[in-house]
Amino acid sequence: KQEVTQIPAALSVPEGENLVLNCSFTDSAIYNLQWFRQDPGKGLTSLLLIQSSQREQTSGRLNASLDKSSGRSTLYIAASQPGDSATYLCAVRWTGFQKLVFGTGTRLLVSP
Amino acid sequence: NAGVTQTPKFRVLKTGQSMTLLCAQDMNHEYMYWYRQDPGMGLRLIHYSVGEGTTAKGEVPDGYNVSRLKKQNFLLGLESAAPSQTSVYFCASSRPRGVWEQFFGPGTRLTVL
Numbered sequence: 001k002q003e004v005t006q007i008p009a010a011l012s013v014p015e016g017e018n019l020v021l022n023c024s025f026t027d028s029a030i031y032n033l034q035w036f037r038q039d040p041g042k043g044l045t046s047l048l049l050i051q052s053s054q055r056e057q058t059s060g061r062l063n064a065s066l067d068k069s070s071g072r073s074t075l076y077i078a079a080s081q082p083g084d085s086a087t088y089l090c091a092v093r094w095t096g097f098q099k100l101v102f103g104t105g106t107r108l109l110v111s112p
Numbered sequence: 113n114a115g116v117t118q119t120p121k122f123r124v125l126k127t128g129q130s131m132t133l134l135c136a137q138d139m140n141h142e143y144m145y146w147y148r149q150d151p152g153m154g155l156r157l158i159h160y161s162v163g164e165g166t167t168a169k170g171e172v173p174d175g176y177n178v179s180r181l182k183k184q185n186f187l188l189g190l191e192s193a194a195p196s197q198t199s200v201y202f203c204a205s206s207r208p209r210g211v212w213e214q215f216f217g218p219g220t221r222l223t224v225l
Contacts, residue, residue, distance in 0.1 A: 032212060043202060044216040051211065089155070093212060098143065098162060099170065100214055104154040 002027055004092050006103035013080055014111050021075040021106045023090030028068040034100065035064050035075050036089040044089065048075070052095070080110045113138050116217035118203050124223045125193045133188040133220050135203030143206045144186040145170075145214070146178060148199040155202065161186055162208070193224045 005024045013019050023033070032051050036044040048057045048064040050073065056065040063076040077084055087107045091100040119134045135144065145160040147170075157170030161180040175197060177189045186205075190197060203217040 034214065036216075041221075043218040044204075046213060046215065049211060049213050091155075091214075098208065099145070099157055099160065102155040104152065 002092070002094055002097075002101055004090055004101050004103040006088075006090055006106050008106060009104065010107040010109070012109045012111065015080060015082060017080050017110075019077050019080055019108075021077070021088050021090075021108070023073040023075070023103055025071050025073075025090075025092045025101075027094060028071055029095050030068060031093045031095045031097075033064075033066055033073050034091045034093075035062075035073075036091065038087045038089060038105070040086075047088075077108075080108075082110050082112050084108060085110050115139065116203055116205055116215050118201075118217040118220050120220060121218070122221050124225065125190075126225050127194060129193050130189070130191050131193065131222075132190075133201055133203075133222075135186045135188070135205075135217060136184055137186075137203075137205040137215075138184065139205060139207070139215065140183070141205035141207045141215075142183070143208050144180065145204040145206075146176070146186065146188045147202045147204065148172065149202060149219075150199050158188065158201075193222075195224045198222060198224045 034049045035047045050066045061078040087105045089105045090103045116137045146158040147155045159178040161167045164183045167178045179187045201220045206214040
């Protein structure tokens, strides 16, 4: 069964810390992997998308990496800020499938 | 571009009532999706559509119906609402080529009493 797991479910860090969020998935035959941010009571905002052929993608202070062979992706946030507080969701699209499968997310709190 | 929009934003229903949620996208995307999000459950796919006039079941389709009469619109219907359908509903769309990125609407918060 194709599953996506995110650990930890919640993370609390002081402002300025660099942090890593983890996403693991079964079956390495993925098409792409997408990281989303969700603020409380809001919709999902796409942060980064990594294609199967790519190893990483960067946007500002965010860097997402992909290791298909180990079934893992990480989202690295540099110099965290209170405004980064949100839930981060990982979603995988497997090759030949029309749907995204989501993890349950990591809730991040960055304290001033 | 407005992207993906959803109507209404909030709704309260009584058990047994019916309603329709509307999703619209202006990106000319072929694929559209309806998800529900519940605490601790993540996002679960209800129904999806790969083109105008076509629909397919997702993980949790029971109690819901959908229609895609126009490419830009995807409707989600609840014929007889139940308290178990209290949730936040998200619509999404994508173009199934190249990057195949998925874009989400702002959500509809539905409470069934």
